[in-house]
Amino acid sequence: MINFKGVTILQILPSLSDGGGVERGTVEITEALVENNARSLVVSNGGSGEHKIKRVGGEHFCLPAHSKNPLSIYANIKRIETIINNENVQIIHARSRAPAWSAYYASKRTNIPFVTTFHGTYAIGTELKRRYNSVMSKGERVIAISQFIASHLHQIYGVSNERIRIIPRGVDTTKFNIANVTAERIGNLYSKWRLEDGCPVIMLPGRLTRWKGQITLIEAVAKLNLRNICCLLVGGDQGRLGYRKELEGLITRYDLGGIVRIVDHCDDMPAAYMLSDIIVSASTDPEAFGRVMIEAQAMGKPVIASDHGGARETILEGKTGWLFPAGNSDALAEKLNLVLNRPESLSHSFRERAMAHMKNNFSKTSMCDKTLNVYSEVLADRISD
Numbered sequence: 001m002i003n004f005k006g007v008t009i010l011q012i013l014p015s016l017s018d019g020g021g022v023e024r025g026t027v028e029i030t031e032a033l034v035e036n037n038a039r040s041l042v043v044s045n046g047g048s049g050e051h052k053i054k055r056v057g058g059e060h061f062c063l064p065a066h067s068k069n070p071l072s073i074y075a076n077i078k079r080i081e082t083i084i085n086n087e088n089v090q091i092i093h094a095r096s097r098a099p100a101w102s103a104y105y106a107s108k109r110t111n112i113p114f115v116t117t118f119h120g121t122y123a124i125g126t127e128l129k130r131r132y133n134s135v136m137s138k139g140e141r142v143i144a145i146s147q148f149i150a151s152h153l154h155q156i157y158g159v160s161n162e163r164i165r166i167i168p169r170g171v172d173t174t175k176f177n178i179a180n181v182t183a184e185r186i187g188n189l190y191s192k193w194r195l196e197d198g199c200p201v202i203m204l205p206g207r208l209t210r211w212k213g214q215i216t217l218i219e220a221v222a223k224l225n226l227r228n229i230c231c232l233l234v235g236g237d238q239g240r241l242g243y244r245k246e247l248e249g250l251i252t253r254y255d256l257g258g259i260v261r262i263v264d265h266c267d268d269m270p271a272a273y274m275l276s277d278i279i280v281s282a283s284t285d286p287e288a289f290g291r292v293m294i295e296a297q298a299m300g301k302p303v304i305a306s307d308h309g310g311a312r313e314t315i316l317e318g319k320t321g322w323l324f325p326a327g328n329s330d331a332l333a334e335k336l337n338l339v340l341n342r343p344e345s346l347s348h349s350f351r352e353r354a355m356a357h358m359k360n361n362f363s364k365t366s367m368c369d370k371t372l373n374v375y376s377e378v379l380a381d382r383i384s385d
Helices: 021-035 050-055 070-087 097-110 127-137 147-157 183-192 214-224 241-253 269-274 291-298 329-340 345-361 364-384
Strands: 008-012 039-044 059-062 091-094 114-118 141-144 164-166 201-205 230-234 260-262 278-281 303-306 321-324
Touching (some): 008 097, 021 039, 127 147, 141 147, 147 164, 214 241
Parallel strands (some): 008 091, 039 059
């Protein structure tokens, strides 16, 4: 890795408002750059996460980077070009499509290296949509967050393996660490969610949207025909009131009112994992990566996930978790029953294996180091040219 002293990297994304994987990764890379004596600039439309960038030593520039309006995208080219020139930027790293188009043309005008991170498969649809998505494949290096995404890049957009760098998302092993979660934090959630002692807890973390598979889990819990369990759907509806009512209707139809609960957004996920016995990821569409699965393993919890996408790379079948055919509630019920009835003697070895697997393969430190190595590669290529 090069010496980053005096190097300025600019990351661009739509906004810093929802705290999702793109936003979290931007903050983590900002912190890593500052720790390595680089200057980290972030361009976005702003939001509640701006303070996180500033807290770790980064600088934020507010532009309408969220807009998909062609006129705004065009106007942002000149704005980004001005920042590049005024702030002596050496690399621009785009993390989303609309701002990536502006950043791409600004990089062309200034002859500054352009790097992208491909965070999802994106809907392909029409040829116009494919062309819109294609900007994420134009980086001198294209970071894929999983082998699944790397294969998608190669097959759909023809990106050569030489330009692709697979860098899985990482978990903060200080935050997601069983030793650092106090009994008080766990107790607060127990009280807030009105849980009963000795009742196994099944949790599906994820916003309330159909493809996250809450319906599959509700149907699976109904098939278990157990009354001494609790199933938590942890995530906000983000305005999807119709889908929330549909879930509530299913809960009533299956007579699961005392078992399945929608508990909305949780600000203390490490504690939520700690009070849970089984974590479920029931996505009906492939997850590009699936941060929930590695967070759960970091906390030593068994994971049951749909058998597609990033889950195949993060879960060791039968060793750190289990996979089931996506959307198959019978198969999910079978896996839930298996885990609920496993001997207690297996829990300790399972927990240790899951935590070791996560730490060795999916830590935040590893993700940051590999990303900075990509920056080093790109800068070295320019020097050699």
